[in-house]
Amino acid sequence: MSDIALAIIGGTGLYQIAALENVETLECDTFYGKPSAPVRIGFLGGKKVAFMARHGEGHSVPPHKVNYRANLRCLKDLGVARVLAINAVGGITDSFGPRVIGVPDQIIDYTYGRLHTLSEEPGSEVLHVDFTEPYCAKLRANILRAAEKIAMPIVGFGCYGATQGPRLETRAEITRMRRDGCDLVGMTGMPEAGLARELGIDYACLAIVANWAAGCGDGAEITLEEVLANVSVATASLPQLLEEILKS
Numbered sequence: 001m002s003d004i005a006l007a008i009i010g011g012t013g014l015y016q017i018a019a020l021e022n023v024e025t026l027e028c029d030t031f032y033g034k035p036s037a038p039v040r041i042g043f044l045g046g047k048k049v050a051f052m053a054r055h056g057e058g059h060s061v062p063p064h065k066v067n068y069r070a071n072l073r074c075l076k077d078l079g080v081a082r083v084l085a086i087n088a089v090g091g092i093t094d095s096f097g098p099r100v101i102g103v104p105d106q107i108i109d110y111t112y113g114r115l116h117t118l119s120e121e122p123g124s125e126v127l128h129v130d131f132t133e134p135y136c137a138k139l140r141a142n143i144l145r146a147a148e149k150i151a152m153p154i155v156g157f158g159c160y161g162a163t164q165g166p167r168l169e170t171r172a173e174i175t176r177m178r179r180d181g182c183d184l185v186g187m188t189g190m191p192e193a194g195l196a197r198e199l200g201i202d203y204a205c206l207a208i209v210a211n212w213a214a215g216c217g218d219g220a221e222i223t224l225e226e227v228l229a230n231v232s233v234a235t236a237s238l239p240q241l242l243e244e245i246l247k248s
Contacts, residue, residue: 013231019239028074045243063187089186090213104158116191136202146244162190171215
């Protein structure tokens with residue numbers, strides 16, 4: 001399976017890529033257990049692509065219960081070298097209103113109690129990976145270049161604040177996160193990015209702003225209906241963007 005050009009991990013509202021052709025389904029098992037969902041492998045623009053639904057294909061796995069280690073290990077075992085993570089997020093700062101797509105360059109991790117490293121089990125290698133730049137610069141550049149070629153509006157920076165979930169944040173928590181320098185808030189950015197680094201996988205995030213975070217924008221109540229509607233609109237051009245990324 002080493003000819004897989006790109007793996008995509010889909011977040012809330014993205015449980016399949018309908019544009020994939022000749023899809024083959026693989027059920028994986030790993031040293032860390034079973035992944036969230038089967039891996040769907042098909043072709044897009046003539047290139048082989050793998051897709052996995054982070055929360056399960058029926059959105060049955062909450063963010064703090066996702067087996068991030070199994071998900072990434074499964075993709076690594078299939079020979080995947082590049083992962084594009086798609087995350088539904090809340091917007092905190094003015095550049096990140098609903099339906100905006102961002103490619104963040106930094107992370108702050110507010111999660112707790114998650115199995116966040118491959119160095120957990122007794123006898124495991126102790127991994128001290130450099131995480132100064134948490135996302136792969138080359139893959140980020142590919143995404144931004146592809147978006148420019150298809151005239152797709154995209155924000156090429158941002159700090160992703162990863163919270164525990166599954167509840168949404170309080171207004172005070174978002175105020176603190178803004179003070180800390182976060183532009184976006186989501187529940188699944190970590191430990192996924194750190195595990196990808198430990199596994200030597202090139203990893204980048206495509207952040208889909210599904211709503212204003214608590215106390216931002218017009219301050220209206222956040223509903224699941226709003227989140228899913230905004231994700232649906234924002235991802236309408238995703239297959240075209242992916243095809244352009246795959247050209248590089």
